[in-house]
Amino acid sequence: MGDLVTVSSDPAVLGPDPSGWSRVKAWIGRHQKAILIVGSIVTAGIIVALLWGRRDEFATAIRDVPLGIFVATCALQTLGLMARSESWHQAVRGAGATVSRRVLFRASAMQVLGSIINGQLGVAMRIAALRRSSPEVTPKIPTLIAAEFPIVAVELVFAAAASFTLVGPLGLPWWTPLGAFAVAAAIGWWMRHLSHRPGRDFWAGLSVLRHPRGASLLTGALLVAILCQVVRNWMLLRAVGVDASFWDGVAVLIAVATLAQLPTGPAAGAAAAVLILGSEGVAATAAAGVLMTVTGTIGGLVFAAWSGGDQLHAFRRGRKAAGRAGPAPPPG
Numbered sequence: 001m002g003d004l005v006t007v008s009s010d011p012a013v014l015g016p017d018p019s020g021w022s023r024v025k026a027w028i029g030r031h032q033k034a035i036l037i038v039g040s041i042v043t044a045g046i047i048v049a050l051l052w053g054r055r056d057e058f059a060t061a062i063r064d065v066p067l068g069i070f071v072a073t074c075a076l077q078t079l080g081l082m083a084r085s086e087s088w089h090q091a092v093r094g095a096g097a098t099v100s101r102r103v104l105f106r107a108s109a110m111q112v113l114g115s116i117i118n119g120q121l122g123v124a125m126r127i128a129a130l131r132r133s134s135p136e137v138t139p140k141i142p143t144l145i146a147a148e149f150p151i152v153a154v155e156l157v158f159a160a161a162a163s164f165t166l167v168g169p170l171g172l173p174w175w176t177p178l179g180a181f182a183v184a185a186a187i188g189w190w191m192r193h194l195s196h197r198p199g200r201d202f203w204a205g206l207s208v209l210r211h212p213r214g215a216s217l218l219t220g221a222l223l224v225a226i227l228c229q230v231v232r233n234w235m236l237l238r239a240v241g242v243d244a245s246f247w248d249g250v251a252v253l254i255a256v257a258t259l260a261q262l263p264t265g266p267a268a269g270a271a272a273a274v275l276i277l278g279s280e281g282v283a284a285t286a287a288a289g290v291l292m293t294v295t296g297t298i299g300g301l302v303f304a305a306w307s308g309g310d311q312l313h314a315f316r317r318g319r320k321a322a323g324r325a326g327p328a329p330p331p332g
Helices: 021-030 032-063 067-094 101-115 119-133 141-146 148-161 163-170 176-194 212-239 246-259 265-280 282-325
Strands: none
Touching (some): 067 101, 067 148, 067 212, 067 282, 101 119, 101 282, 141 148, 148 163, 148 176, 148 212, 148 246, 163 176, 163 246, 212 246, 212 282, 246 265, 265 282
């Protein structure tokens, strides 16, 4: 991100902060873990309060989900994570990395473990894992951070284009999707403009936006990932008895992604399902939301287990190759 600049924090130098916003941000930064814990407890408490009188119905809805549906939705989550990893591969490759797809996928699996706690932590963990495993063939940290932005921009465009699914459930004005799409498109255009800036490592992370083929592959991989999540939502909603359409699955996905930015913790899935489709039955929709979280976690752990197994296999293969080469001859 360029050279760090040290700025004095002495009020006599900076002058008074009329808004106090910097103090608020500093307080949030210092208490981020506590905010996440409290937010998760409050969200879960609200869900439990809504379900307390319907707990038998809730338990029945979860128990009656066929095993085949449960396994299929876990598999869809794993497939979606692979597709997201491919979109990251295209972004990092566009930024100048020559790391192999297999190594990058292993690093991407670290995001699964971090995202159980916090989404931003997951992103940081996969960037750190990639740099640690392949420092010679990957860009610097600022470039890798910027390489996340094209993915976010494409996701924003997809979400804005599908935001019409939220108009009915949330009672939004009819023009809201148009405004959201205009804002998302403007952000995408601005990022593409920044990608042409020379010089700094940070701007190199946006380079994939300059290359039509790379941008198309990134977009296609993200579309596959999003469709996997939408179909998973739809299957689980139908499995618990909610008369949901494909577009209801889209609306729930947007709601989950939005609530995940707040300190809602693992209860985000249930909260999103109830928020969008609670009129169809709080117990059933909450059950579907819980199953979304469970199948998402299991699918992610499967991906992480593959990563660990593949890493171990690569380590053993490297040791065998070194053994066959024999000890190095003595100097002289």
